[in-house]
Amino acid sequence: MADVLLYLSLMAYFGGTALWLGFFLAQREGLCRAGAWVMGLGLIPHTLALCLRAWNYGHFPAATLGDTLLVLDWALVAAFLFLNWRFPIKVLGALAAPLAALMICGALILPPGRGPVSPLLNSLWLAVHIILALLGYAALTLAFLGGIFYLVQERQLKGKKFGSFFYRRLPSLEQLDALNYWCLTIGFPLFTLGIIAGSLYAQHALGRFWSWDPKEVLTLIAWLIYAVLLHERLTVGWRGRRAALLAICGFLVLVITFLGANLWFSSYHSFESFTRQP
Amino acid sequence: MNLLLVGVNHKTAPVALREKLASFIPDPEEACRALKTYPELSELILYSTCNRVEVLCVTAVAEEAETRLKAFFARDEEIAGALEESLYIHRDLDAVQHLFRVAASLDSMVVGEPQVLGQIKEAYRQATSQNASGPILNRLLHKSFSVAKRVRRETGIGDAAVSVSYAAVSLGKKIFGSLAGKNVLLLGAGEMAELALEHLRGQRVAQVVIANRTLERGVRLAERFRGEAVSLEELEAQLLSADILISSTGSPEYLLTRDQVKAAMRRRKQRPLFLIDIAVPRDLDPGINDLDNVYLYNIDDLQEVVAQGWEHRHQEAAKAERLVAAETLKFLEWLETLEVFPTIIDLKEKADRICGAELDKTLKQLGPLTEEQRQALEVLTHSIAQKLLHDPIIFLKRNHHPKKIQKDLDLVRRLFNLDLDRQEDAKILVEKKSSKPPE
Known part of the structure; x- marks a missing residue:
């Protein structure tokens, strides 16, 4: 069904x-x-x-990866529709x-x-951790997409390719940069809260806040990239190309975190461990 | 009914001739009044813009109207000879198509410029206020407005920039989205700068600062645009608050170097800066364009935008031509359905006449009747006649194929013997006059 x-x-x-x-x-x-x-x-x-x-x-x-992908996709579509409505x-x-x-x-x-899952997963806290993290992912994904458009449009403008296919169709740089900013200011706090919720649950369930497993390390790297971007935006006024590039970098690390950590490394964050009885 | 359009435009007449013609027709209102006195023209409109003078009219006698209009244009002997070659005459389909093309700005010197529609609307307003237009021109002109709107909406004929200042505005929009609230800094107060400023003001920019070598001219321009005049020495300080900079000084060396702008960008917190250098030799170091969030364009770049704008407009104009051709045919179809109306009127008149005559006869035979009874008889005869005529009239009014309509009309007229009636009309009417006239 x-x-x-x-x-x-x-x-x-x-x-x-x-x-x-x-x-x-x-x-x-x-x-x-x-x-x-x-x-x-x-x-x-x-x-x-x-x-x-x-x-x-x-x-x-x-x-499972498939299920999580569905939740992430749901968050992405919801975030996109919200953005499309407001902005x-x-x-x-x-x-x-x-x-x-x-x-x-x-x-x-x-x-x-299918089948039984680790009792670790039967917690409201964990659902909060996942939902917040994935909503953050969705917003940051949109920042990534906006970043791609920014780089393309900036190339048209700097390269003086007026009347080119993209020049005519893409919106102004200011709009694309504002998209990057909004998605970052919404996505980053959600992402951070997701990490905090997960770490609190880890303390509750496993007795430690942070275990340095591959997914956690990669997440930390992505978090640092976005933190730097947001900080520089607010203080030095980073914007435009650099902001777009960092948003793209951060997103790539997120993708590795989401897929790679589960496929290549084994840790308590990987999906196969969820369906294994402890 | 025939449509006739006589006129000259920028393609057929040199500017000297158009000027003279315009001076002979100084006041369109008066010209319209003069034209109205010609009995050959049943409806007319005259429009004159800087690129054209045209008269469009509806006439029953095309030949005579044509000579009239030719004479009207060649009133002055000075230009009569030159006009001979410049004057164009369009009839019916061509006239409709020409008007649509003019209104949609396809016939303009700057294809796609929006002013011409307003000028035609104004001319039409004048024609209606003098009762010079009638049902056909009313419909035709309204149709031309809607065609022009459709062309604007459905093709990109007005989209692309075709002047340097407009090109600057359209580039700015790709950087800033909207130019509203942006600060403008002018280096040099030349003519080009002024023109660009005019365009920018239409975009509701916030503050205008003019830096000029001679302060006096700067002040004068600043007053016109409610801006502020500063000296060129303050350039670096002004760079911090400006978003758009237009440079057009005669300076032989660069006014701004890459390092200066780089330093300014840091202090501006990287807010984007849009620089336009229309000066030759250039005022701004081309290396500035390599900096992040700074967009520098010189006059050649803007010309490039303009050239592409033209190309785009011409492509879109081809689409617009197809649209105009289709709308022209539609209008002519409507015009042809007008031809059935005289026949319908004849049919109704004939029915009324028969009813009246028969009623008279019957009333005489019946003797005295009450008013109610008499009215009932009248209603009866009229409704029988109406019901009988209903189908033939519907048949006439139905959308006919343009080629078939003449045949159908002929058939109906023969079937109901309408044309023979006409000759006998007079006789019957004379006889009737002596008896009671039909109600």
Whole structure:
């Protein structure tokens, strides 16, 4: 049943992708509005599927990579729709919508979580830790997408490529930089709170706040990158290209944290340990 | 009904001739009044802009109207000879298409410039206030406004920058999003700078500071734009608060070097700086463009934007032409349906006449009746006639193929014997006059 709902979301996100790409190419206002609606419609079965999985498993559905990817995707689409509503940078959908669709594809291909899970996972604290961290990820992902657009548009302007394909379609540098700033100021606190929640839970469950396992180390690196970026933004006035580059760097570390730490290193943070009885 | 458009524009007449023509038609209102006295023209509108003088009219007698209008344009002997070659005459389809093209700014010197629509609207307002326009021109002009709006909305004909100052504004928008609230610093108070400032003021920039070698001219310009005049020595200090800098001095060496701007950027906390150097030789070190958050453009860059703007406009104009052609055909279809109205009127008149005559006869035979009874009889005869005519009228009004309509009209007229009636009309009317006239 959850899978049927997910396929519905997948179709909506692919539809949204087509509409947003169509908007990007043809620059018709109606297409992007339709795109936002279709994405919003897709979020409904997506939400239901997550609830259904949580109900079936009896715990927050983040025990496998596939499940977690779904939650992250949900956060991404929600954050994108919120941003699109409050702070419309329309071309963002042309990257966010396909990303959302691909993430559902990934979640559907990866094996779903079955069987008993480690009792470590049956905690509200842990759900808070995951939700906050993933919402932070989603906002920082949008900062990353904005950063890519910034670099492309800056290249057009500096290189004096007027009338080029991207020059005409991408928004102004100021808007893209503001996107970076807003996503950072929202995403960074969420991310930080997620880390704090996790560390408090670790103290409660394992008796130590920080264990220096690979995921924690990588997270710390990403956190430091974003902390530096935010600090320099506020004090020295870093912006533009540097801010975009750092947002991209930070995101790449996050991706390694999210995927790599689980696939390559084994630690108590990796997914396979969740489904193993202690 | 025929549509006729006579005029000259920048493509057919040199500016000297257009000037003279404009001076002979100094007041469009008066010219319109003069044209109205010609009985050949049943509806007319005259519009004159700096690039064209045109008269569009509706006439039943095209040939005569044409000679009238030609004579109107060639009133002065001085230009009569030159006009012979410059005057163009468009009829019906061509006239409609020409008007649509003019309104949509496809026929302008600067293709896509928005002013021409306003000028035509003004001319139309004048024509209506003098009752010079009628049902056909009213519809045609309104259609031309909506075509112009559609062209603007559906094609990018007005999008691209085609002047240097507009190019600067459009570049600024790609950096700042909106120029509202940005501070402008002018180096040099030349003509180009003034023009650019004019454009920027339309974008609601906040503060304008003018730094000029001779303070006096700077002060004068500052007064016009409610800005502030400073001396060139204060340049570095002014650089801290400016967002947009336009430089157009005659200085032989660079006024700003890369290091100066680099230092300023640090103190500005990296707020973006948009520099435009329209001076030749250049005022600003080209190396400045390598700095982060600083965007420097020289006159060649802006010209490049302009050239691309033109290319873009011409591409979009091709789209607009297709749109205009389609709308022209639609309008002509409507115009052709107008032709059925005289026939419909004839049909109704004939029915009324028959009803009246038959009613008279019957009333005489029936003898005295109450008013109510008489009215009931009248209503009866009229509604029978109306019901009978309903289908033929619908048949006429239905959208006909332009080529078939003449045949259909002919059929209906023969079927109901409308044209023979016409000759006998007079006789019947004379006979009727003696008896009671139909109500």
